[in-house]
Amino acid sequence: xxVTLADVAARARVSPATVSRVLNGNYPVAASTxxxxxxxxxxxxxxxxxxxxxxxxxxxxxxxxLVNDISDPFFGIMAGAVQSEIGGPEGMxxxxxxxxxxxxNTGGLAERELTYLTLLQRQRAAAVVLTGGALxxxxxxxxxxxxxxxxxxxxxxxxxxxxxxxxxxxxxADDHPAxxxxxxxxxxxxxxxxEHLLALGHRRVGYVAGPPGRTTTRDxxxxxxxxxxxxxxxxxAQERLTVHGTYSRGSGFDAARELLRRDxxxxxxVAANDTVALGVCAALRDQGRRVPxxxxxxxxxxxxFSVDAAPALTTVRLPLFEAAARxxxxxxxxxxxxxxxxxxxxxxxxxxxxxxxxxx
Amino acid sequence: xxVTLADVAARARVSPATVSRVLNGNYPVAASTxxxxxxxxxxxxxxxxxxxxxxxxxxxxxxxxLVNDISDPFFGIMAGAVQSEIGGPEGMxxxxxxxxxxxxNTGGLAERELTYLTLLQRQRAAAVVLTGGALxxxxxxxxxxxxxxxxxxxxxxxxxxxxxxxxxxxxxADDHPAxxxxxxxxxxxxxxxxEHLLALGHRRVGYVAGPPGRTTTRDxxxxxxxxxxxxxxxxxAQERLTVHGTYSRGSGFDAARELLRRDxxxxxxVAANDTVALGVCAALRDQGRRVPxxxxxxxxxxxxFSVDAAPALTTVRLPLFEAAARxxxxxxxxxxxxxxxxxxxxxxxxxxxxxxxxxx
DNA sequence: CTGTTAGCGCATTCAG
DNA sequence: CTGAATGCGCTAACAG
Numbered sequence: 236x237x238v239t240l241a242d243v244a245a246r247a248r249v250s251p252a253t254v255s256r257v258l259n260g261n262y263p264v265a266a267s268t269x270x271x272x273x274x275x276x277x278x279x280x281x282x283x284x285x286x287x288x289x290x291x292x293x294x295x296x297x298x299x300x301l302v303n304d305i306s307d308p309f310f311g312i313m314a315g316a317v318q319s320e321i322g323g324p325e326g327m328x329x330x331x332x333x334x335x336x337x338x339x340n341t342g343g344l345a346e347r348e349l350t351y352l353t354l355l356q357r358q359r360a361a362a363v364v365l366t367g368g369a370l371x372x373x374x375x376x377x378x379x380x381x382x383x384x385x386x387x388x389x390x391x392x393x394x395x396x397x398x399x400x401x402x403x404x405x406x407x408a409d410d411h412p413a414x415x416x417x418x419x420x421x422x423x424x425x426x427x428x429x430e431h432l433l434a435l436g437h438r439r440v441g442y443v444a445g446p447p448g449r450t451t452t453r454d455x456x457x458x459x460x461x462x463x464x465x466x467x468x469x470x471x472a473q474e475r476l477t478v479h480g481t482y483s484r485g486s487g488f489d490a491a492r493e494l495l496r497r498d499x500x501x502x503x504x505v506a507a508n509d510t511v512a513l514g515v516c517a518a519l520r521d522q523g524r525r526v527p528x529x530x531x532x533x534x535x536x537x538x539x540f541s542v543d544a545a546p547a548l549t550t551v552r553l554p555l556f557e558a559a560a561r562x563x564x565x566x567x568x569x570x571x572x573x574x575x576x577x578x579x580x581x582x583x584x585x586x587x588x589x590x591x592x593x594x595x
Numbered sequence: 596x597x598v599t600l601a602d603v604a605a606r607a608r609v610s611p612a613t614v615s616r617v618l619n620g621n622y623p624v625a626a627s628t629x630x631x632x633x634x635x636x637x638x639x640x641x642x643x644x645x646x647x648x649x650x651x652x653x654x655x656x657x658x659x660x661l662v663n664d665i666s667d668p669f670f671g672i673m674a675g676a677v678q679s680e681i682g683g684p685e686g687m688x689x690x691x692x693x694x695x696x697x698x699x700n701t702g703g704l705a706e707r708e709l710t711y712l713t714l715l716q717r718q719r720a721a722a723v724v725l726t727g728g729a730l731x732x733x734x735x736x737x738x739x740x741x742x743x744x745x746x747x748x749x750x751x752x753x754x755x756x757x758x759x760x761x762x763x764x765x766x767x768a769d770d771h772p773a774x775x776x777x778x779x780x781x782x783x784x785x786x787x788x789x790e791h792l793l794a795l796g797h798r799r800v801g802y803v804a805g806p807p808g809r810t811t812t813r814d815x816x817x818x819x820x821x822x823x824x825x826x827x828x829x830x831x832a833q834e835r836l837t838v839h840g841t842y843s844r845g846s847g848f849d850a851a852r853e854l855l856r857r858d859x860x861x862x863x864x865v866a867a868n869d870t871v872a873l874g875v876c877a878a879l880r881d882q883g884r885r886v887p888x889x890x891x892x893x894x895x896x897x898x899x900f901s902v903d904a905a906p907a908l909t910t911v912r913l914p915l916f917e918a919a920a921r922x923x924x925x926x927x928x929x930x931x932x933x934x935x936x937x938x939x940x941x942x943x944x945x946x947x948x949x950x951x952x953x954x955x
Numbered sequence: 956c957t958g959t960t961a962g963c964g965c966a967t968t969c970a971g
Numbered sequence: 972c973t974g975a976a977t978g979c980g981c982t983a984a985c986a987g
Contacts, residue, residue, distance in 0.1 A: 237749070239980060250958045255982060263956060280745075285718040286655060287980035289646035290963050296714075297657075297697070305698075306675035306916075308668055315666035318700045335714055337657070338665075338698040340678045354656075354695055358645040389597070484899065513903040520905075539844065543873040545880075545905035556666075599964060610974045615966060623972060647964035650979050 238279045247275035258283060289359055294390060298334045298566055299355040299363040303343045307482070308538050309508070313366045313396060313559035314338055320563025321362075334361060334567070343446070345375040352382045355391070362392035362566035366559065368421075368451030369398045376402065387411040396562035397553075399450050400577055415565045416577040417558050421451055421535075424551035424582025425458025428533055429505060431549070431584060433466055435592045437503040437531065441494035442477045443487055443515060445507040452479075455507060455535060482507060487514025495522065502530055502593035509534035509541045509550055516544065516589070527591035537585050546588030553582055598639045607635035618643060649719055654750060658694045658926055659715040659723040663703045667842070668898050669868070673726045673756060673919035674698055680923030681722075694721060694927070703806070705735040712742045715751070722752035722926035726919065728781075728811030729758045736762065747771040756922035757913075759810050760937055775925045776937040777918050781811055781895075784911035784942025785818025788893055789865060791909070791944060793826050795952045797863040797891065801854035802837045803847055803875060805867040812839075815867060815895060842867060847874025855882065862890055862953035869894035869901045869910055876904065876949070887951035897945050906948030913942050 240258075244251040249268055256262040257269045258276075275281075289295040298321050302310035314336065321334040337360070339351040348370070355363055363386060369376070380401050383393050393414035395401075400416045432440055442459055445452035456477070460470050478493050480486030487506055491514070494501060504519075506512035512534030516526055524530050526546060534541060537552035558580045564570035600618075604611040609628055616622040617632045624632075635641075649655040658681050662670035674696070681694040697720070699711040708730070715723055723746060729736070740761050743753050753774035755761075760776045792800055802819055805812035816837070820830050838853050840846030847866055851874070854861060864879075866872035872894030876886055884890050886906060894901060897912035918940045924930035 237980095241980080251981075252959080252983085253957060256957090259982085265956060268957085282713060283717050284650070284980050286646040286649035287963090288982070290644070290650050290965085291980075291982040293963070293982095295646060296718075304675065305665070305678065306668060306671040308666060308671065311666040311668065311671040314698065315664065315700055318665065318698070322699075333710075333714065335697045335699070335718070337695045338674065338678070339682075339695070340675055350693075353642060354693065357643050358656075358695065484903065510899075513900065516905075517903055539870075540873065540900045543844065543877055543904065545876075601964080611965075612967080612975080613973060616973090619966080625972060628973085644964050647979095648966070650981085651964075651966040653966095653979070 238281050239284070240281075243272065243275045243279055243281050246279060247272045293359065294361055295359045296334045297337050297355070297358050297360045299337045299339060299351070299360045301339045301341055301348065301351060301363065301365045303341055303367050305338055305340050307510070308540075309536055309555065310366060312538075312555045313562075316556040316559035317364050317396075317563040317566070320560050320569070321567055343370070343449070345370050345372060348375075349378055349382060352379075352386065356382075356386055356389065359389070360386075360391050362394065364394045364396055364559075364562050364566050365398055366396045366562075367398060368449045368454075371448045371450060371453065383414060384411060387414070392566050392568065394562045394565045396559055397451075397555075397580075399454075413576050415562075415572040417562055417565075417573075417580055418577060419451075419553055419558070419580050420582045421454035422458035422461070424535065424553070424584070425455040425505075426462045427458075427582075427584045428535070428549075428551050429459045429462035430465075431586060432503050432505065432531060432533065432590060433462060435531070435590060437593050438468065439498060439501050439503070440476065441491075441498070441501045441504040442473070443490040443494070443504065443506045443511050444477055444479045446481055447479050452507065459505060476501070480507070480511065482510060484510050484514035484517070487511035488518040489514075491515040491518035492522070503532070503590070504530065505533045507535060509536045509538045509548060512541075512548055512550070512589075513544060527589050528594065531590040531593070533590055542587070544589070549587045549590040550585050551582045552585050554580060598641050599644070600641075603632065603635045603639055603641050606639060607632045653719065654721055655719045656694045657697050657715070657718050657720045659697045659699060659711070659718075659720045661699045661701055661708065661711060661723065661725045663701055663727050665698055665700050667870070668900075669896055669915065670726060672898075672915045673922075676916040676919035677724050677756075677923040677926070680920050680929070681927055703730070703809070705730050705732060708735075709738055709742060712739075712746065716742075716746055716749065719749070720746075720751050722754065724754045724756055724919075724922050724926050725758055726756045726922075727758060728809045728814075731808045731810060731813065743774060744771060747774070752926050752928065754922045754925045756919055757811075757915075757940075759814075773936050775922075775932040777922055777925075777933075777940055778937060779811075779913055779918070779940050780942045781814035782818035782821070784895065784913070784944070785815040785865075786822045787818075787942075787944045788895070788909075788911050789819045789822035790825075791946060792863050792865065792891060792893065792950060793822060795891070795950065797953050798828070799858060799861050799863070800836065801851075801858065801861045801864040802833070803850040803854070803864065803866045803871050804837055804839045805871075806841055807839050812867065819865060836861070840867070840871065842870060844870050844874035844877070847871035848878045849874075851875040851878035852882070863892070863950070864890065865893045867895060869896045869898045869908060872901075872908055872910070872949075873904060887949050888954065891950040891953070893950055902947070904949070909947045909950040910945050911942045912945050914940060
């Protein structure tokens with residue numbers, strides 16, 4: 236019923252092996268026979284059987300991309316960038332190194348993260364890219380290390396993008412390479428952002444943090460606190476001005492109201508990311524406070540819509556596309572890993588209209 | 596080196612067949628032996644070989660999702676929704692019907708669309724969901740029909756989400772089921788949006804259309820023109836007030852300037868989608884025009900950020916998540932196809948702050 | 956450069 | 972309910 240490699244071979248009057256060779260292009264084949272094979276492929280409308288070749292070759296054309304939430308542009312941009320390198324527009328002929336991206340929505344849940352890695356291991360994925368912050372639970376971290384070690388040992392390349400190196404005994408080992416890491420400078424970016432606010436004269440600054448137990452949340456919060464401490468604002472006093480939430484607009488909306496309740500004299504609010512910052516702005520507008528005249532607001536990430544907010548959002552830009560594209564290249568083995576296996580991706584302060592001097 | 600089904604069988608003192616049966620759970624197995632097998636699986640840390648089982652079973656756990664651009668929330672939301680149904684949080688135990696989502700970024704390019712379909716066919720994908728508008732080129736449409744027919748004939752379920760039914764001879768046939776279709780009411784939504792503007796008193800309305808040759812572009816533009824024609828505004832006169840662009844912010848920015856150049860007296864601009872509308876707003880602000888006092892602006896899709904624009908964007912809401920979730924269920928065979936194989940997804944007008952009466 | 960020979964690891968018949 | 976045998980379609984040595 237379904238046409239196989241053998242059928243093509245028969246029609247082209249060559250052996251199955253030869254057909255395989257022209258299809259994979261990894262082996263010298265005479266131009267004339269290649270021609271003949273290709274013609275037979277076309278005439279028979281032959282399509283390679285992926286599972287069969289994966290079984291025989293012990294590796295597949297799949298690249299896993301783990302994201303918290305693909306509907307969030309933060310992850311969408313990274314997923315798209317990885318895609319662009321692994322299944323690029325150029326190499327998309329009949330054959331070639333095109334890989335397919337398997338996008339896995341973990342929702343930030345530990346067990347789903349592990350389950351997806353197992354599923355990818357089951358598929359004999361060629362590579363796995365883990366994006367975004369990591370969960371901080373030590374038990375889970377250990378489980379992840381172990382899982383990733385198994386994957387690398389089985390030949391799957393592992394790349395972390397936007398996540399710190401795995402701590403623990405399994406950062407590397409002698410029987411398998413350590414994952415390549417592209418870490419975001421969340422801490423430095425957050426510090427510079429808050430320094431900007433402090434330089435403007437703000438001293439009562441609220442902070443809407445991300446969900447607890449995540450490296451991104453911690454790093455950004457620490458950067459913020461670092462800046463405050465540098466001008467003598469006690470961390471203890473800041474605890475009260477920090478509210479944790481999720482990375483959603485609604486969360487920012489609620490958090491802003493809560494912060495204002497705790498300190499109606501707040502002159503600035505820093506949000507864990509741009510989406511949250513928009514929620515903060517909405518809540519502020521709701522309460523009749525103007526941004527930035529009455530209160531300054533800042534975000535993080537510099538997603539595309541942030542420049543279009545009114546006022547345009549002061550934020551910290553992360554080169555998500557560039558970083559993830561590089562992650563894609565690392566995953567494909569098209570680029571050498573950074574020295575030491577880890578590179579830091581810089582964050583850049585973007586000062587725009589949503590922050591201004593406080594009205595003493 | 597790597598542990599196989601046979602190893603598990605040996606350890607559990609059963610035959611490989613039995614192990615296969617408990618793992619797939621599609622066959623009666625004594626509770627006690629199942630127990631034993633499961634234990635052996637755990638002890639050996641066994642992971643099923645996906646390619647091998649796909650080869651033997653002639654089908655895989657992969658579900659393809661074709662999108663134009665995964666970094667666009669419009670597609671991100673749909674991809675996430677499909678995901679939630681095919682690899683849901685609940686069923687994610689060791690075994691079960693979890694499928695993996697293969698997200699394919701076509702960039703709206705005809706040949707990539709076809710290439711990805713071939714790649715998915717090669718993988719023996721269990722299902723394919725095509726999201727967003729279709730290209731209108733007849734040749735390409737025919738090629739797609741043919742490809743989809745092959746896929747369905749090979750047992751792959753095909754679902755169209757946000758795209759009209761395939762025209763041509765191959766909408767269905769007797770040897771394979773027709774694709775299930777969830778079509779968006781782009782035309783009706785666009786018509787109601789423009790009717791809203793007309794009711795407010797606008798008569799000089801610019802339109803920033805999407806890229807030519809796409810069903811979404813055409814449908815939305817037709818709805819717009821329909822509303823104009825209903826109040827006696829000649830379509831011919833409107834040609835000059837229509838500018839085509841891409842679905843990007845920059846495109847909206849440029850288009851707004853161009854429209855204003857063509858008719859400085861414009862009192863409203865309708866954009867092909869929300870992203871474009873934000874670009875329009877930015878251009879207007881740039882030129883010192885206030886929204887909505889000087890000029891009204893409207894978008895389409897009602898993406899999450901639209902309500903946070905200032906002023907909040909008047910737009911047309913498409914229930915992207917719900918529709919795509921349904922598409923996911925259809926892809927999994929968890930839900931019966933709509934009568935006739937096609938259902939229309941309604942679009943709802945959302946009137947917000949960016950539209951108002953023109954200042955006669 | 957090309958053909959021959961073996962499996963890759965699992966899902967299924969079919970018996971029992 | 973369980974075991975034994977067969978083959979899914981392809982790749983990778985190994986010869987030639």
